[in-house]
Each structure stands twice: as C-alpha cells, then as structure tokens.
Amino acid sequence: MTSAIRAERAEGQAPSAVARLPLVASDAAIVEALRARRAEGGTALYDCHHEHVRRVLIRVLGPGAHLADLVQDVFVSAIESIDRLEEPDALRGWLASIAVFRARAEIRSRSRLRLFPLFERDDLPETETTAQCPEVDEAVRSTYRVLSRLPADERVAFALRFIDGMELVEVADACQVSLATIKRRLARAQERFRSMARTYPELAPWLEGGGS
Numbered sequence: 001m002t003s004a005i006r007a008e009r010a011e012g013q014a015p016s017a018v019a020r021l022p023l024v025a026s027d028a029a030i031v032e033a034l035r036a037r038r039a040e041g042g043t044a045l046y047d048c049h050h051e052h053v054r055r056v057l058i059r060v061l062g063p064g065a066h067l068a069d070l071v072q073d074v075f076v077s078a079i080e081s082i083d084r085l086e087e088p089d090a091l092r093g094w095l096a097s098i099a100v101f102r103a104r105a106e107i108r109s110r111s112r113l114r115l116f117p118l119f120e121r122d123d124l125p126e127t128e129t130t131a132q133c134p135e136v137d138e139a140v141r142s143t144y145r146v147l148s149r150l151p152a153d154e155r156v157a158f159a160l161r162f163i164d165g166m167e168l169v170e171v172a173d174a175c176q177v178s179l180a181t182i183k184r185r186l187a188r189a190q191e192r193f194r195s196m197a198r199t200y201p202e203l204a205p206w207l208e209g210g211g212s
Contacts, residue, residue: 031088034079042079050075052092053099056174059164060103062144070106074099096174100156107152126168142200146193154189156180 030048033041053074057067077098085094143163147155151174160171172182197203 027091029089031082031085031091035083042075045078046075049092049095053095055164056096056099056160059160060100061106062147063140070099070102074102079101093170093173095178096170099174100174101203104152104156107155109147139202139206142202143206144195146196146200146203149196150189150192154185154192157185158189158193161186165195 024120027048030044031043031192034045035041050071054067054071057074061067074095078095083090112182116179147159150158157171160166160174161168166174166184168179171186172179175185176181177185194207197207
C-alpha cells in the first residue's frame with residue numbers, strides 16, 4: 001500500500017480510482033512523448049487534433065463517410081510514422097496530409113466499387129448517415145455529387161480550398177505538392193465543377209458568386 005493511499009484512508013477519504021496522465025500541452029511536447037513511446041502522447045495527439053482530422057476528412061469525402069474508422073486510421077498511421085515528422089511544430093499540417101492521403105485512397109476505392117461492384121447496394125457496409133449531420137442540405141449533397149465525378153487529386157484540392165477554406169499554401173502542404181501544382185489542380189477542378197454544376201439549380205448561388 002502506497003503512502004498516498006494510506007494518507008487518504010487515514011483522513012477518511014476513498015483512494016483515487018483513476019490515475020491521471022500528465023498534461024501534454026504543445027505539439028512539440030506531444031511529438032516528444034510519442035517518440036518516447038509514452039502513453040500520454042497518443043492521448044494528447046487525439047484530444048488536440050481529432051476535430052481537425054475529422055474536419056479534413058468530411059470536407060473531402062462529404063456526408064456518409066464512415067469517419068470513425070478513417071479518423072482512427074489517420075491517428076494510427078501518424079503514431080507509427082511519427083519519427084518521419086521533421087518539424088514538431090508542423091504536426092497539425094502533417095496530420096492533415098495523412099488525412100488527405102487516407103481520403104484520396106477512400107475516393108479511389110469508391111471509384112473501383114462503382115466500376116466493379118462486389119455487393120448489392122443494400123449489402124454495402126453501413127456508414128454514418130446524414131441524420132448525424134443536420135447542416136447537410138440539398139446543395140451540399142449536390143456539391144458532393146459533382147465532386148464525385150472529379151479526379152481524386154482535383155477533388156481533394158477543391159474541397160480543401162473552397163469547402164474547408166484552407167489557404168493555398170495550406171492546401172499545397174496538405175497535398176504535399178508545390179504551390180504551382182496546387183494552383184493548376186484548382187484551376188482544372190473549378191472549370192470541371194462549374195461545367196457540371198450548371199445542371200443543379202441549387203448550386204446556382206455558388207456559380208453566380210464565382211465559386212470562390
């Protein structure tokens with residue numbers, strides 16, 4: 001029996017049931033804890049950044065994505081490859097790039113399923129429903145119908161820039177390409193999107209506003 005527990009009992013208090021992990025406050029501290037394989041590193045990584053990762057995934061993939069599994073995949077990949085992160089202060093952007101990589105793989109997987117369906121529609125694995133996303137309306141659904149017809153790299157760039165509102169440099173970093181490359185992708189994506197979106201009346205406000 002430890003001295004702390006003996007003292008608690010002597011004062012008539014119940015021993016603490018939960019051992020709290022020390023607080024990891026900064027991204028640099030999180031990275032240090034992860035590299036030292038300390039348990040609090042993974043907890044702090046998730047607590048501080050899961051909303052950001054989830055946001056990137058849902059902006060790229062849209063409503064209906066099985067986000068729980070995808071978010072978990074991103075954090076598992078980040079923890080396993082943490083030694084590859086060169087700048088600890090760039091942790092947030094690095095996580096976004098992992099999320100983009102995972103989202104791109106998901107888009108391509110969906111495309112293959114459309115070309116070579118292995119399941120009847122009613123037999124497909126369950127995903128999150130739009131009932132969990134009350135902000136989703138017909139314009140959003142139509143936006144993602146159009147995006148589903150774009151090449152994966154253009155879809156990712158378009159979603160991060162025009163749906164999530166990332167700056168161009170952030171989009172380039174998340175996609176791990178140069179600024180010039182991301183500008184070219186966005187120009188192509190905008191042109192394709194405008195062409196296809198004209199068939200959806202609910203997207204008229206976006207088109208009239210210039211799409212930016």
